[in-house]
Amino acid sequence: MGRYRPPRRRGSAYITPEGEQVLRAELHQLWKVERPVVTQTVHEAAKNGDRSENGDYIYGKRRLREIDSRVRFLNKRLDELQVVSRTPDDTDKVFFGAWVTLEDDDGAEQTWRIVGPDEFDLAAGKLSMDSPMARSLLGRRLDDEITVRSPTGERRFLITEIRYAATG
Incomplete structure (x- = not known):
């Protein structure tokens, strides 16, 4: 059996302003805070020689792949999301954000x-x-x-x- 997984159905492209702020904060945390620290750790671990048995190097490279994957996802998703901040005209009906x-x-x-x-x-x-x-x-x-x-x-x-x- 292969590792193929069918693509997930995309969710709706709407988000509240608060939700967008949370995603942007996560993107900033990953790209500007976590990634530089992990990159430095991997750099230092690579100086120690044999990388095949170097836990810091192996874990650091894995974490970098995870961070990069999530950053790619967040960038794509934030580009396609539509922020809904307007209250609907008919507030007696249930709409997005209610x-x-x-x-x-x-x-x-x-x-x-x-x-x-x-x-x-x-x-x-x-x-x-x-x-x-x-x-x-x-x-x-x-x-x-x-x-x-x-x-x-x-x-x-x-x-x-x-x-x-x-x-x-």
Whole structure:
């Protein structure tokens, strides 16, 4: 069996301003801070002679490949991303960037923000717009009921709040 992996489906090309800042900060950290340190470490390790048994050299070269790969990805991705910073005209509808509060059949509430696939973080309440939950929310209004299929079965939710500015 070969090492071929089919290409992943590209995620949506939208991102919030906060998400773009995080990606740009990561790019800066990798390119301007980490890479020069690792390059210097590899340079010093290369001076020590036999590179085949030199852990600093081997690990450093591997880390450089990882950094370069991630930097290439971030540069390409940041070029194709569209930053969505404008609040939609109809704030009673769920669009990209909205904070949506849902109530399930048991009365438990949960709040999600619909963001781009490059910035989703379920622990922080950020849901990728490409996820089944977000796709079923987009375009809906306050007090609409949605049904989401999950591995445990279908779940129903009621939209109880839609807002576009994070309240801290």
